[in-house]
Each structure stands twice: as structure tokens, then as C-alpha cells.
Amino acid sequence: xxxxxxxxxxxxxxxxxxxxxxxxxxxxxxxxxxxxxxxxxxxxxxxxxxxxxxxxxxxxxxxxxxxxxxxxxxxxxxxxxxxxxxxxxxxxxxxxxxxxxxxxxxxxxxxxxxxxxxxxxxxxxxxxxxxxxxxxxxxxxxxxxxxxxxxxxxxxxxxxxxxxxxxxxxxxxxxxxxxxxxxxxxxxxxxxxxxxx
Amino acid sequence: xxxxxxxxxxxxxxxxxxxxxxxxxxxxxxxxxxxxxxxxxxxxxxxxxxxxxxxxxxxxxxxxxxxxxxxxxxxxxxxxxxxxxxxxxxxxxxxxxxxxxxxxxxxxxxxxxxxxxxxxxxxxxxxxxxxxxxxxxxxxxxxxxxxxxxxxxxxxxxxxxxxxxxxxxxxxxxxxxxxxxxxxxxxxxxxxxxxxx
DNA sequence: TTTTCTTGATTGATCCGTCAATCAAAAATA
DNA sequence: TATTTTTGATTGACGGATCAATCAAGAAAA
Numbered sequence: 001x002x003x004x005x006x007x008x009x010x011x012x013x014x015x016x017x018x019x020x021x022x023x024x025x026x027x028x029x030x031x032x033x034x035x036x037x038x039x040x041x042x043x044x045x046x047x048x049x050x051x052x053x054x055x056x057x058x059x060x061x062x063x064x065x066x067x068x069x070x071x072x073x074x075x076x077x078x079x080x081x082x083x084x085x086x087x088x089x090x091x092x093x094x095x096x097x098x099x100x101x102x103x104x105x106x107x108x109x110x111x112x113x114x115x116x117x118x119x120x121x122x123x124x125x126x127x128x129x130x131x132x133x134x135x136x137x138x139x140x141x142x143x144x145x146x147x148x149x150x151x152x153x154x155x156x157x158x159x160x161x162x163x164x165x166x167x168x169x170x171x172x173x174x175x176x177x178x179x180x181x182x183x184x185x186x187x188x189x190x191x192x193x194x195x196x197x
Numbered sequence: 198x199x200x201x202x203x204x205x206x207x208x209x210x211x212x213x214x215x216x217x218x219x220x221x222x223x224x225x226x227x228x229x230x231x232x233x234x235x236x237x238x239x240x241x242x243x244x245x246x247x248x249x250x251x252x253x254x255x256x257x258x259x260x261x262x263x264x265x266x267x268x269x270x271x272x273x274x275x276x277x278x279x280x281x282x283x284x285x286x287x288x289x290x291x292x293x294x295x296x297x298x299x300x301x302x303x304x305x306x307x308x309x310x311x312x313x314x315x316x317x318x319x320x321x322x323x324x325x326x327x328x329x330x331x332x333x334x335x336x337x338x339x340x341x342x343x344x345x346x347x348x349x350x351x352x353x354x355x356x357x358x359x360x361x362x363x364x365x366x367x368x369x370x371x372x373x374x375x376x377x378x379x380x381x382x383x384x385x386x387x388x389x390x391x392x393x394x
Numbered sequence: 395t396t397t398t399c400t401t402g403a404t405t406g407a408t409c410c411g412t413c414a415a416t417c418a419a420a421a422a423t424a
Numbered sequence: 425t426a427t428t429t430t431t432g433a434t435t436g437a438c439g440g441a442t443c444a445a446t447c448a449a450g451a452a453a454a
Contacts, residue, residue: 006433026312029226031409042435047411105312111361112309115223115302124365153370154378160361161354164308168321173350181351188385203399228443239401244445 007049011059013039014046018060023102026167028057028109054117061110061123068098068127072134083190085138086155089131090182093159094175099166108167131156142190151189158182204246208256210236211243215257220299223364225254225306251314258307258320265295265324269331280387282335283352286328287379290356291372296363305364328353339387348386355379 017038021030032053036043050056075088092098114120132152139148162178173181214235218227229250233240247253272285289295311317329349336345359375370378 010433027309032411033409041433043410044412044435044437045433048434051411053410109309111365112224112305114365121365128365150378150381154355154382157358157362157378158351158354159358161356161358164357164361165354168308168311168318168325181347181354184347185351185382185385188382188389192385207399229445230443240444241401241403241446242399245400248445250444 010039010041010045010049014041014049014056015060015063018056019064019102019106022060022109023100023105026105026109028113032056054119057110057113058117058119058123060106061120064103064106064110065123065127068092069130071095071097072130076134082138082141086135086142086186087183089134089138090155090159090186091179093131094162094178096175099175099178101166101169104163104166107163128156131159147189151186154185154189155182158185207236207238207242207246211238211246211253212257212260215253216261216299216303219257219306220297220302223302223306225310229253251316254307254310255314255316255320257303258317261300261303261307262320262324265289266327268292268294269327273331279335279338283332283339283383284380286331286335287352287356287383288376290328291359291375293372296372296375298363298366301360301363304360325353328356344386348383351382351386352379355382 014035017035018030021035021038022028031043032046033043035056036046039046046056050059071092072089075092076085079085079088097103110120111124114124135152135155136148139151142148143151159182162173162181166172166178211232214232215227218232218235219225228240229243230240232253233243236243243253247256268289269286272289273282276282276285294300307317308321311321332349332352333345336348339345340348356379359370359378363369363375
């Protein structure tokens with residue numbers, strides 16, 4: 001049957017299944033069997049392709065990171081002014097793909113798991129650095145250096161906070177109003193002109 | 198030795214031990230034995246006093262909520278103006294007690310676990326509602342209604358986001374600069390006067 | 395003695411990771 | 425082309441470890 005390698009397909013199916021399972025359960029303690037079942041294969045096969053469970057989870061994280069990175073890159077190309085670039089980076093974090101409940105729940109679960117897993121912590125740091133530098137690339141030209149850094153931190157914190165609320169699905173902000181909230185912060189920072197005592 | 202009932206002491210010791218254990222591990226999947234060991238008793242005794250593990254975890258959450266509530270109440274009494282009240286509510290979330298790494302990590306873990314436990318979700322909603330109404334009690338008098346709500350949401354999101362960053366201990370903001378970041382947001386909101394398009 | 399407090403031992407369930415075995419396609423060989 | 429060999433894909437079953445929860449019984453206090 002394997003005219004071509006099954007491996008890429010299986011890996012993708014398993015990673016997608018992992019996101020789904022983690023997102024639904026809202027935690028990383030889904031069983032390998034559950035993930036494999038969703039992907040339509042046996043748990044043994046999941047181990048065959050990924051090794052330990054931790055490896056599958058890390059691969060899943062990397063997949064999410066890549067997806068996010070791609071979206072950001074695409075959005076940045078359509079942005080001319082610095083201000084547009086900052087707004088684009090913000091908006092991507094609430095895009096249909098990124099702000100899906102399963103994706104958000106998976107991110108939150110990864111944040112928690114990162115406290116015990118050095119590789120996961122490393123991956124999250126990559127994400128944080130990338131977000132920061134993406135924001136700074138626009139902010140640097142709009143604000144004095146120290147205010148730019150501060151604003152990037154504020155924006156990042158707000159985004160993370162809105163993710164938590166989304167994960168809890170209670171006062172769940174819809175993407176549009178979430179973007180508006182962060183954009184509003186940005187606007188104020190820019191009109192204030194960076195002279196906060 | 199037990200002149201008085203042991204129960205209150207044991208319960209408190211077990212809850213404290215749970216916070217410590219959860220905080221260190223950064224997740225709720227600490228074993229009952231581990232918690233009991235830290236409290237200096239057997240795991241059977243933990244079950245004797247709390248029933249199931251879930252019950253101990255819920256009691257631990259309620260304990261954290263009560264602690265936070267007490268601190269907020271105390272702070273609000275020393276605050277005269279509406280603006281001071283808002284600032285006090287913000288500051289409490291970054292107080293020495295609340296912003297301890299173990300406490301922060303425990304909160305984050307509870308956020309994740311809440312997705313599977315209805316009682317925990319309920320407790321978190323209590324927390325969110327209380328924070329919102331505490332913020333609103335001051336903001337209502339400083340901003341038009343809709344802007345007040347918006348500002349409360351922004352502040353809450355920022356606080357949660359800063360908690361995540363603290364839990365990851367990476368770009369870990371110290372309490373002072375965390376407060377400054379949120380206060381800065383508040384200041385801008387107030388001086389902007391609530392006429393954002 | 396009766397009640398409160400405490401534990402060691404045990405059980406039943408869950409789950410990860412491994413292994414031997416199967417099957418079908420492809421490659422090599424005759 | 426027909427036959428044999430190799431290889432990738434896949435699984436069921438299982439060992440081993442962990443853990444929540446229970447229970448019966450022992451110490452301590454009232």
C-alpha cells in the first residue's frame with residue numbers, strides 16, 4: 001500500500017489529533033491511545049514515529065509555532081507603515097486560525113507544562129522573543145527606545161491575558177473586541193508620545 | 198497532645214503543602230502522597246480529612262481566593278478616592294503574598310484544570326467577577342459606563358498576562374514594574390477621558 | 395472505655411513504552 | 425516474467441510503574 005512514505009501523513013495526522021485532543025481536554029494529560037485513536041492508528045504507531053509522548057508534544061508545539069510564524073510573515077508583507085506592522089502582529093494573534101478554542105487551550109496547556117520541561121520552555125521563549133522582536137520592529141520607529149520596549153511588554157501581556165480568558169470560555173472576548181482592546185492600548189501609547197513620567 | 202481538635206491544623210497544613218507542591222511542580226498532578234509527606238502526615242490522613250483529591254484541590258483554591266479577598270478588602274479600606282481604589286486593587290494582585298512564584302504557578306495550574314472541573318470553573322468565575330466588580334467600583338466614577346467596563350477588561354487581561362510571564366520566570370517582571378505597567382494603562386485611560394472612537 | 399486520630403498495607407485502575415509478529419509493496423534475482 | 429528477499433508500516437498484547445482511594449487495625453486522648 002505505501003506507494004509513497006506514510007510517515008509525513010501519519011505525523012501530521014497525529015499532530016492534528018494531538019491539538020484536537022489537548023484542546024478539548026484543556027490539558028496535556030491526554031493519553032497516547034486517545035491521540036492515536038483520533039488519528040485512526042494504534043498507539044504503538046504513534047510511539048514508532050515520535051518516540052516518547054514528550055516528543056510528540058514537542059513536535060505539536062513546534063507545529064503551532066511554525067503555523068503562527070507563517071501567518072505573521074505573510075501579514076507583515078502586506079504592511080507598509082510601522083504602525084500597520086504593529087497592528088498586523090497584534091491581529092494575527094487573534095486570527096481565525098490562532099484564536100480557535102482548541103489552539104488557545106493547547107497553548108495554555110503548553111505554558112503550564114513548560115514549567116517541567118526544559119525543551120518546552122525553550123520553545124516558549126522562542127515564541128516570546130519572536131513576538132517581542134516583531135512588535136519592536138514597528139514600535140522602534142514610533143516611540144523612544146525605552147517606551148517602545150515597555151509598550152511591547154504591555155501588548156504581549158494583554159495578548160496572553162486575553163488568551164486565558166478565551167480558554168476559559170466565560171467572558172470570552174470575540175476576536176474583534178480583543179483586537180480592539182489591544183489596538184486601543186497601542187493608540188494611546190502612540191498619542192501619548194512616550195512622555196509618561 | 199491534641200488538647201484541641203487536630204482537624205483545623207491538619208487541614209491548613211495540607212492546604213499549605215498543596216500550594217507549595219503545586220507551585221513547585223507547576224501543575225496539579227502532584228500526588229496525594231507528596232502533599233501529605235510535605236505536611237508530615239500519611240496520605241491516608243489526607244483522604245480522611247478531605248475525601249477525594251479533587252476536594253483537597255478545591256479547598257486549596259478556595260483558600261487562595263479567601264486570602265486574596267482579605268487582602269483586597271483591607272486595601273480598599275485605606276483608599277479614599279476612586280482612583281486610589283482602582284490602584285489598590287491592581288497593586289494587591291502583585292503583592293508579596295499574591296505574586297509569590299508558588300502562588301502564581303498554582304493559579305495558572307488551576308486555570309488549566311478548570312477546563313475539566315465544573316466546580317473549579319465556578320470558583321474562577323467568582324474570582325473574575327469579584328475582580329471586575331472591585332475595579333468597576335472605582336472606575337464607574339471616573340469614566341463613562343462603557344469605557345469603564347472596557348478599562349476593567351483591559352486591566353484584568355493585563356494582570357493575567359503578567360501572571361503568565363511570572364510563572365514562566367523568563368522575562369519575569371518584578372512586582373514594581375508590573376504594577377507600573379498596569380498603572381500606566383490606567384492613567385492613559387483616565388487622561389484620554391473615554392472618547393476613543 | 396469510648397472517641398479521635400493515624401497509618402501500613404492493599405487494591406484496582408490507568409497509562410507509557412516495548413516487543414514480537416504480520417502483511418503488503420518494492421526491489422532484487424533468476 | 426516468475427520467484428525470492430528486503431523493507432516499511434502496523435498492531436495486539438504485555439510488563440512495569442504510578443497513584444488514588446479504601447480498610448482494618450493500632451496508638452493516643454478524653
